[in-house]
Amino acid sequence: MTTTTSPAAKAAGGTADYLDQRTGLGAAVKGLSRKIFPDHWSFLLGEIALYSFIVILISGVFLTLFFVPSMAETDYEGPWAAMNGVEMSEAFASTLRLSFEVRGGLLMRQIHHWAALLFMASIVTHMMRVFFTGAFRKPRELNWLIGFTLMILGLAAGFSGYSLPDDVLSGNGLRITDGVVRSIPIIGSYLSYFIFGGEFPGQDLIPRLFIVHVLLVPAIILALVGLHLFLVFLQKHTQYPGGGRTNTNVVGFPLFPIYVAKAGGFFFIVFGVIALMAATMTINPVWNYGPYDPSPVGAGAQPDWYMLFLEGSLRLMPGQGTEWVIGGYTLSLNVLIPAVVVPGILFTALAAYPFIEQFVTGDKREHHVLDRPRNVPFRTATGVAILTAFFILVLAGSNDLIATQFDLSINDITWTFRVLFFVAPVLAFWITKRICLGLQRKDRELVLHGHETGRIVRFAHGEYIEVHRPLDDQERWLRVSQEPNRPLEIEPAEDSRGVRRKGYRKDVLRQRLSRIFFEDRVEPVTPAELAAAHSHGEHDALGSVHQTHGGANVPELDQAGTDGVPTVTAAGGGRRLAEPETPQQGPGADARNH
Amino acid sequence: MKALAARRHHRLAPLVLLLLALLVTGGLYAALAPSPATAASTPTADDVATGEKLFQASCATCHGLNAQGTQDAPSLIGVGAASVDFQVSTGRMPMQANGPQVIAKPPQFAEEETRQLAAYVASLGPGPAIPTDEMVDPSKGDPANGMALFRTNCAMCHNAVGAGGALSKGKYAPDLRETSPVAIYEAMQTGPQSMPVFNDATLTPEEKRDIIAYVDEQRAGSPGGAQLGALGPVSEGLWVWVLGMGLLIGCAVWIGAKSS
Numbered sequence: 001m002t003t004t005t006s007p008a009a010k011a012a013g014g015t016a017d018y019l020d021q022r023t024g025l026g027a028a029v030k031g032l033s034r035k036i037f038p039d040h041w042s043f044l045l046g047e048i049a050l051y052s053f054i055v056i057l058i059s060g061v062f063l064t065l066f067f068v069p070s071m072a073e074t075d076y077e078g079p080w081a082a083m084n085g086v087e088m089s090e091a092f093a094s095t096l097r098l099s100f101e102v103r104g105g106l107l108m109r110q111i112h113h114w115a116a117l118l119f120m121a122s123i124v125t126h127m128m129r130v131f132f133t134g135a136f137r138k139p140r141e142l143n144w145l146i147g148f149t150l151m152i153l154g155l156a157a158g159f160s161g162y163s164l165p166d167d168v169l170s171g172n173g174l175r176i177t178d179g180v181v182r183s184i185p186i187i188g189s190y191l192s193y194f195i196f197g198g199e200f201p202g203q204d205l206i207p208r209l210f211i212v213h214v215l216l217v218p219a220i221i222l223a224l225v226g227l228h229l230f231l232v233f234l235q236k237h238t239q240y241p242g243g244g245r246t247n248t249n250v251v252g253f254p255l256f257p258i259y260v261a262k263a264g265g266f267f268f269i270v271f272g273v274i275a276l277m278a279a280t281m282t283i284n285p286v287w288n289y290g291p292y293d294p295s296p297v298g299a300g301a302q303p304d305w306y307m308l309f310l311e312g313s314l315r316l317m318p319g320q321g322t323e324w325v326i327g328g329y330t331l332s333l334n335v336l337i338p339a340v341v342v343p344g345i346l347f348t349a350l351a352a353y354p355f356i357e358q359f360v361t362g363d364k365r366e367h368h369v370l371d372r373p374r375n376v377p378f379r380t381a382t383g384v385a386i387l388t389a390f391f392i393l394v395l396a397g398s399n400d401l402i403a404t405q406f407d408l409s410i411n412d413i414t415w416t417f418r419v420l421f422f423v424a425p426v427l428a429f430w431i432t433k434r435i436c437l438g439l440q441r442k443d444r445e446l447v448l449h450g451h452e453t454g455r456i457v458r459f460a461h462g463e464y465i466e467v468h469r470p471l472d473d474q475e476r477w478l479r480v481s482q483e484p485n486r487p488l489e490i491e492p493a494e495d496s497r498g499v500r501r502k503g504y505r506k507d508v509l510r511q512r513l514s515r516i517f518f519e520d521r522v523e524p525v526t527p528a529e530l531a532a533a534h535s536h537g538e539h540d541a542l543g544s545v546h547q548t549h550g551g552a553n554v555p556e557l558d559q560a561g562t563d564g565v566p567t568v569t570a571a572g573g574g575r576r577l578a579e580p581e582t583p584q585q586g587p588g589a590d591a592r593n594h
Numbered sequence: 595m596k597a598l599a600a601r602r603h604h605r606l607a608p609l610v611l612l613l614l615a616l617l618v619t620g621g622l623y624a625a626l627a628p629s630p631a632t633a634a635s636t637p638t639a640d641d642v643a644t645g646e647k648l649f650q651a652s653c654a655t656c657h658g659l660n661a662q663g664t665q666d667a668p669s670l671i672g673v674g675a676a677s678v679d680f681q682v683s684t685g686r687m688p689m690q691a692n693g694p695q696v697i698a699k700p701p702q703f704a705e706e707e708t709r710q711l712a713a714y715v716a717s718l719g720p721g722p723a724i725p726t727d728e729m730v731d732p733s734k735g736d737p738a739n740g741m742a743l744f745r746t747n748c749a750m751c752h753n754a755v756g757a758g759g760a761l762s763k764g765k766y767a768p769d770l771r772e773t774s775p776v777a778i779y780e781a782m783q784t785g786p787q788s789m790p791v792f793n794d795a796t797l798t799p800e801e802k803r804d805i806i807a808y809v810d811e812q813r814a815g816s817p818g819g820a821q822l823g824a825l826g827p828v829s830e831g832l833w834v835w836v837l838g839m840g841l842l843i844g845c846a847v848w849i850g851a852k853s854s
Binding site for chain 2: 039040041042043044045048081082083084085086099100106110114117118121122125168169262265266269270273274277279280281282283284285288289290293295296297298299300301302303304305306308397398399400401403404407408409410411412
């Protein structure tokens with residue numbers, strides 16, 4: 001460093017000063033750049049979604065320069081032999097030109113599509129993280145709803161974009177959409193005519209989808225992403241439990257320079273991975289599917305992965321006996337249930353879960369420290385059950401490919417999934433809950449008795465024991481800091497004067513639900529239990545035994561054993577031999593931000 | 595040229611010339627020789643007689659001594675040479691095991707024997723003949739028309755590019771991208787197993803050739819990179835989760851680990 005500044009630094013400083021004098025930006029930048037964020041890899045999942053969305057915007061702008069959103073008929077003349085001279089819509093022809101004649105066009109299309117798949121995948125993964133760690137608790141319920149809406153908008157953006165090239169595959173998807181819309185009782189057929197501007201497929205749909213895809217949905221997504229991030233700033237980021245991390249602080253690093261560098265770098269990593277996939281792997285080869293025509297359907301016709309659960313739901317539904325004609329009107333339960341009711345239930349459960357949990361626990365406090373998934377077994381099990389149902393539907397949507405790839409009968413697969421759709425979530429719920437409770441017991445065991453070291457000690461009177469190493473402060477804090485979730489205790493129905501209490505019935509419902517949630521539980525170790533565990537047995541008799549990690553330097557132990565197993569020559573014995581704690585640096589915050 | 599002229603009198607020059615001449619002759623022969631596996635050579639009475647012997651040795655157990663059929667297998671009278679050629683040259687016949695579908699395997703008969711079997715069965719009654727080279731030459735077909743025909747007639751079972759698809763109860767439409775043009779033609783003509791017959795009234799021989807041209811185009815691969823099995827959005831979804839999310843979560847863990 002020299003004291004003389006370079007011309008570039010001078011110019012930058014001058015510009016910053018100019019802006020600061022006119023806008024007072026300096027204070028905001030200063031505050032922002034000192035904002036503390038906690039560090040954990042799982043906090044980057046949402047960033048993957050954000051960055052893939054930016055990649056989608058950039059590549060999407062490029063695509064709009066060449067795409068023609070029109071259903072007018074044209075004859076394609078171009079280098080792709082299998083389409084040369086074929087009659088098709090302007091939309092499809094321009095997609096082919098974009099792919100084969102525009103320099104870099106195919107790469108851009110593939111970047112756009114891979115980024116879209118990644119966008120949805122990262123949103124779902126990010127949602128899982130938020131759900132399983134309880135990050136949706138007060139004050140973040142609203143942000144959970146915003147995130148949920150973003151996911152739905154992501155589906156809308158993906159589906160509208162998937163349909164734009166006007167190829168056979170996407171046209172099949174639109175035809176199914178049309179069928180689903182028509183299955184809605186009473187208004188169905190009107191709604192279909194309204195959406196398609198007349199009988200399917202009509203002439204209006206592509207221009208309409210285009211404006212939905214390039215203006216409406218992205219604009220709302222952008223606005224909500226802004227709000228989503230603003231709320232993260234405002235409410236501060238949640239942090240994982242650990243020593244020194246409380247509800248009133250944030251332990252981590254400042255935005256500048258740590259996260260500016262990390263996030264900036266991660267953007268390029270995300271862009272790089274997307275570009276790598278787009279450059280080497282074909283996605284949505286519309287030139288294979290051909291221009292849309294309502295008659296043909298290809299084998300293996302499926303939507304993109306995030307809509308696959310709907311396809312699976314439709315494929316699982318038995319068709320016979322589920323379409324009723326009532327007074328001359330058709331009620332298509334075979335479409336209505338799988339395509340409207342089932343996703344409706346799954347999505348409503350997902351969106352409403354924070355509010356359900358809040359009602360059950362009656363907890364109105366703010367939470368800024370995350371839960372470890374094991375510590376809330378019911379929630380974790382519910383999440384896994386919803387995911388299992390979703391996954392079964394995704395597999396059911398791929399049943400024909402499972403049949404061909406694994407040499408199975410598609411009929412058997414379909415029946416298996418029909419059963420599994422009801423059984424597997426229940427099983428997954430039960431298994432997950434048991435695993436969570438088991439992990440909690442393991443935590444208790446660890447806190448009370450320490451780590452097994454694998455070192456066996458024999459006492460003079462012949463007793464063998466294994467040496468346990470106590471947990472350090474950080475490890476212990478992680479395992480004991482959670483609040484125990486207990487079923488609610490409510491006030492009696494009548495007060496001391498025998499007058500019936502208002503709101504008692506609501507409380508009873510709340511208590512009943514609360515029992516379902518928290519009846520099975522493992523309480524965290526209390527300080528008293530810990531103290532008892534440390535003093536029980538004949539520990540005190542061994543209080544003078546000092547060991548270091550290597551097992552050497554033990555005055556009271558005889559190292560004469562040929563196999564190196566130390567034996568105790570001192571009189572007396574004990575059930576457990578604990579290594580002394582190594583001095584710990586007290587749990588402290590790296591930085592604080594209130 | 596100067597270098598060539600200087601070595602003109604090298605003592606190995608005649609040897610090099612001889613090798614070149616042999617290479618050219620061999621190359622020309624390979625390029626111009628007629629390929630044997632066609633009906634171009636008309637079957638002789640000898641072929642029919644040898645074919646009958648082969649038939650009685652390997653096929654008669656199920657199809658009957660005179661190919662009249664039994665309760666286990668259909669009559670072959672009138673199925674034509676094309677049907678025999680398809681079933682035997684793709685290894686489907688003789689059948690190895692009962693199952694939802696007769697599976698293709700390495701052919702059990704030599705080309706010559708297949709031709710003789712076909713000649714015998716063809717002699718039992720009139721049926722579709724094995725197509726000539728010209729009838730199945732992809733370069734003579736129009737892939738664009740083939741695409742349109744394929745989409746309407748074939749793609750619902752065989753997938754948009756012929757990658758195959760599932761049928762009911764363990765049956766399936768096989769992948770066409772490794773199937774020979776002759777076999778594709780014969781399959782359309784004779785409709786083996788679950789496949790419908792596309793006779794010359796449904797799809798003219800020219801249209802069949804267009805379809806073959808379209809399927810042949812697919813062997814060139816995809817301009818967009820790896821095809822991922824050409825199975826559509828499901829395999830794309832699988833790859834975005836395994837590769838895309840896998841790599842990025844790996845990077846996230848790496849970035850997260852860098853600070854603490």
